[in-house]
Amino acid sequence: MKIVVIGSGYVGTTLAALLATLDHQIIALDTDSQKVSIINSGKSPFYEEGLSELIKHSIVQGNLSATQDYGSAITNADLIFSCVGTPDKPDGSSDLGYIYEVAKSCAKYIKKGVIFVQKSTVPTGTGEKVSALLPDTCHYISNPEFLREGTAIIDSLLTDRVVVGGKNKQAVQKVIELHKQTLDNTEKITTITGIQLPDKAPEYKTNFVATNLESAELIKVSANAFLALKISFANSIAKLCDETGANITEVMDGVGSDHRIGRAFLNAGRGYGGGCFPKDVSGLIASSLEYGVDMPIMTAVTEVNQSMPGYIINKAGECCSGFVDKKVTVLGLTFKAGTSDTRRSPAIEIANRLSKLGAIVNAYDPEADDEAKNELEPNITIRPTLQASLKDAQIIFIATNWPEFTIENIQQVTKDKVVIVDCMNSLDSLAVRTAGFDYIGVGTK
Ligand code: UDX
Numbered sequence: 001m002k003i004v005v006i007g008s009g010y011v012g013t014t015l016a017a018l019l020a021t022l023d024h025q026i027i028a029l030d031t032d033s034q035k036v037s038i039i040n041s042g043k044s045p046f047y048e049e050g051l052s053e054l055i056k057h058s059i060v061q062g063n064l065s066a067t068q069d070y071g072s073a074i075t076n077a078d079l080i081f082s083c084v085g086t087p088d089k090p091d092g093s094s095d096l097g098y099i100y101e102v103a104k105s106c107a108k109y110i111k112k113g114v115i116f117v118q119k120s121t122v123p124t125g126t127g128e129k130v131s132a133l134l135p136d137t138c139h140y141i142s143n144p145e146f147l148r149e150g151t152a153i154i155d156s157l158l159t160d161r162v163v164v165g166g167k168n169k170q171a172v173q174k175v176i177e178l179h180k181q182t183l184d185n186t187e188k189i190t191t192i193t194g195i196q197l198p199d200k201a202p203e204y205k206t207n208f209v210a211t212n213l214e215s216a217e218l219i220k221v222s223a224n225a226f227l228a229l230k231i232s233f234a235n236s237i238a239k240l241c242d243e244t245g246a247n248i249t250e251v252m253d254g255v256g257s258d259h260r261i262g263r264a265f266l267n268a269g270r271g272y273g274g275g276c277f278p279k280d281v282s283g284l285i286a287s288s289l290e291y292g293v294d295m296p297i298m299t300a301v302t303e304v305n306q307s308m309p310g311y312i313i314n315k316a317g318e319c320c321s322g323f324v325d326k327k328v329t330v331l332g333l334t335f336k337a338g339t340s341d342t343r344r345s346p347a348i349e350i351a352n353r354l355s356k357l358g359a360i361v362n363a364y365d366p367e368a369d370d371e372a373k374n375e376l377e378p379n380i381t382i383r384p385t386l387q388a389s390l391k392d393a394q395i396i397f398i399a400t401n402w403p404e405f406t407i408e409n410i411q412q413v414t415k416d417k418v419v420i421v422d423c424m425n426s427l428d429s430l431a432v433r434t435a436g437f438d439y440i441g442v443g444t445k
Helices: 010-020 033-040 051-061 070-075 097-107 126-131 152-157 169-184 186-193 213-243 248-256 277-290 296-320 346-356 369-373 386-390 407-413 429-434
Strands: 002-006 025-029 064-067 079-082 115-118 139-142 161-166 207-211 327-331 360-364 395-398 419-422 438-440
Touching: 002 010, 010 025, 010 051, 010 064, 010 152, 010 169, 025 070, 033 051, 033 064, 051 064, 051 152, 051 186, 070 097, 079 097, 079 169, 097 115, 097 126, 115 126, 115 169, 126 139, 126 213, 139 169, 139 213, 152 169, 152 186, 161 169, 161 213, 169 207, 207 213, 213 248, 213 277, 213 296, 277 296, 296 346, 296 395, 296 419, 296 438, 327 346, 327 386, 346 360, 346 395, 360 386, 386 407, 419 429, 429 438
Parallel strands: 002 025, 002 079, 025 064, 079 115, 115 139, 161 207, 327 360, 327 395, 395 419, 419 438
Antiparallel strands: 139 161
16 A cells, blocks of 8 residues: 655654555655655654664665655555644644645545545544545544654554544544554564563553544543543642642552552653643643533643642742752753653743742753753753763752663762752652652652
8 A cells, every 4th residue: 555644743753664564655744854854864853762763674675755745645645644733722722724734735636535544633523624625535534643752662552442433434444454454563563673562562452443533533632631630630639648648659559559540640740741631631621612511620630730840849949948049950851751852841841940930950851952942941051961960959850750860870970968859759759868868759758
C-alpha cells in the first residue's frame, strides 16, 4: 500500500516509522522543510527513544521518504493518516485550522475510495465537518492516538486499545488490520530500535474497539480528561496530607490498590503539562459548552492543576524565608522526563515564578535547552550540566523527575546544607535527610 502520514510531530513520525517496517511505501508529509530534510537524512526531528534508529532503517530500505509536496504524495495514496496539531485558542477551544487545511489540500488530489484516517485529537462532531470537505468516495475514519511522548514506540506496541470509528465497516476493518500487522511486527521493531519491552509483553492483550465516528472522537478526549482528573484528585488530597500527618504516596498506594481505581496517574506533584492534557481538558470544556453541556468537574481539574506550581513555591518559601537573592537551581524543564518537549511545562512555570520572586535562578535539563530558552525569563541561566547548575545552590527544585537527578549525583557537587524541593516526590525523603539536606515534598513531610 502507498500510505501518506501528514504531520511529522511525535504522533505522525512514530506512526510513519512503524508502518514503514511493514514494507508498505510510506511518505511523511509536512510543510516544515527542516523536519522533511531531517527525516530524509535518516533521523528523528525530535528526541524520542528508538525513533531515529527506526527512521534510519526505513530510509536505507527505501520504504520511507518525506516531502512537502501534497500533489506528488496524495495523488497515489491508498490510505492517508492526518496527524497534525490542534493547538488551543486563547478561549480554551481547539484550533482546528490545520485539520481543515489538510482535508482541503488532500481533496484536490485524492483518488477514488481512499481511506482518510484522522489521528489528531478533535472534539466530537468534527469528523462530519471534515468529511464534508473530502470527495464523497473517500472513507473518513477516526483512529485517535493514545501514545505518550518519551515512550511513543513502546506505547504503540503495548497499547490497551486501538479505537477505530467510521461509517464504512470495511474501511474500519482495514485500519484495524493495519494496526494488527504493526503489533505482529513487534520483534522486528524492537530489534531495530534496541528497545526492551517488559517481560510480560507477550501476554499483553490489545482491545480493538470499533465504534461510530463520534464515539471514537469522544473516547480519546474523555480518556485524557479522566487521567488529568486523577492527577488533580491526587494533588487535592496531597494538600490535605500537608495539613495532616498523612503521606500522599502511602495514601495513593492504598487507594490505587483497589483494582476498580488503579494506581496509575495518581502521583501528586507540580501537576500535568505537555501538548495533550491541558489542551484536551480545555477543549472538552469548550466543545461541551457548544452543545449546551456544562463541565464544572473539568474546570475544577484545571484550577487545581494551575494551582500546583504556586502551591509548592509557597510551601518552600515558608521554610526558606522567601527567595529574594537566593541561589536557586531548577532541575528539569520539560513537562515530563524522557522528552525534549517544554510545552505547558509546570517546570518552566516554577523557574519563572522563582525568578519573579527575586531568586537567582540556574536551570538544567538533559534534553530541553534550546526549546526552553524562549519560554524562560531572560535572567534565568541554563547550565550545560547538572554539576554546573548546582554550583553554589542554596535551594534545589527538582521540577521534572529525570533519572539523573538522584541524591547521589546531587551530593557529589553540593556539599553544603541545601534545601531540596522535590516537586514530583521522586526522591526518598529519608535518604535525602540522611544525606544532610532539608527535604520538602508535595503531600509528604
Ligand atoms: C498523554 C496521554 O497519557 C496519552 O495517552 C495521550 O495520547 C497524550 O497525552 P503525554 O502528555 O505524553 O501523554 O504524557 P503523560 O505521561 O500522560 O503525562 C502527562 C503529564 O502528567 C506530565 O506532565 C506528567 O508529569 C503528569 N503526571 C502524570 C502527573 O503529574 N502525575 C501522574 O501520576 C502522571
